[in-house]
Amino acid sequence: MAETEKSGNAFVETIKTIVYALLIAGVFRTIFFQPFWIPSGSMKETLLIGDFLFVNKVAYGYSYASCPSLRLQRFGIDVDAKDICGFFDGDNTRLFGGEPERGDVVVFRHPVSGRDYIKRLVGLPGDRVQMKAGVLNLNGRPVEVEDAGTFEEVMEPQGPQRIRPRCANGAVGDGGMCIKERQIETLPNDVQHTILNIGPQRVDDTGVYTVPEGHYFFIGDNRDNSLDSRVPAAANGVGFVPYENLIGRADRIMFSSAGRSMLFFWTWRGDRFFKAVQ
Incomplete structure (x- = not known):
């Protein structure tokens, strides 16, 4: 009888330990850092498909968007942040709110x-943003752009979604070298980062977007392969992003895998472990 009681108590204690661990992990993810895998190439070469990072949630404070979403389509699980914290939504404010800076790489x-997106913040509230011949213009002035050679990658399926890159050198067969034009862009606050281009695109020339108060304008570093604020949300783009929709800032890549799974150790990119996001 005593052995049965001990077995029952051990089982209960194990369940308690698991529940406590999940609660601690949930609180940690909600308050401090949220894991994020890079699923697409819209931020190349700053972020590559298969990069894994922790998003700093402390940087901008907290809103309903700080609550994690849980989407496991294979198991029919789709719990959105609004399902948990939707009662905080609607006033476009944040608790312990911090202002993002131009040039930050932000998950929102x-x-x-x-859905969670990751892009670079280029337009602050009140800014006038326009693209002219592929060059970012802020408040009527083009940002500084300097040619920096090319970005090269092998044409092959990338990541779990098996996405193939787009190239400036035309159609490239599997195993060939895919080339993009590479430049260094300097924002007005002296933040520098690389951008990639493959050639003239529809979003290379836009009208003037005036960023509303309490909103932000985001663009991907892989300029010709990014769905971002250059296209309004109503037209299947992103448009202006409200302050309360910011989740956090990407500061450092923790791990990176070029393969379909992080378990394929032969595809790990050792040179990207703990690399700062710039």
Whole structure:
């Protein structure tokens, strides 16, 4: 009888330990850092498909978007942040709010779909943003752009979604070298980062976007392969992103895998472990 009681108590204690661990992990993810895998090439070469990072949630404070979403389509699980913390939504404010800076790489909730996106912040509230011949213009002035050679990668399926890159050197067969034009862009606050181009695109020339108060304008570093604020959300783009939709700032890559799974150790990119995001 005593052995049965001990077995029962051990089982209960194990369940308690698991529950406590999940609660601690949930609180940690909600308050401090959120893991994020890079699923697409919209931020190359700053971020590559398969990069894994922790998003700093402390940087901008907290809103309903700080609550984690849980989406496991294979198991039919789709719990959105609004399902948990939607009662905080609607006033476009944040608790312990910090202001993002131009040039930050930010994870945010899409204003319509609610999906998590990661892009570079280029337009602050009140800014006038325009693209002219592929060059970013802020408040009527082009940002400084300097040619920096090319970015080269092998044409092959990338990541779990098996995405193939787009190239400036035309159609390239599997195993060939895919080339993009590479430049260094310097924002008005002297933040420098690389951008990539493959040639003239529809979003290389836009009208003037005036960023509303309490909103931000985001663009991907891989300029010709990014769905971002250059296209309004109503037209299947991103448009202006409300302050409350910011989740956090990407500061450092913790791990990187070029393969379909992080378990394929032969595809790990050792030179990207703990690399700062610039």
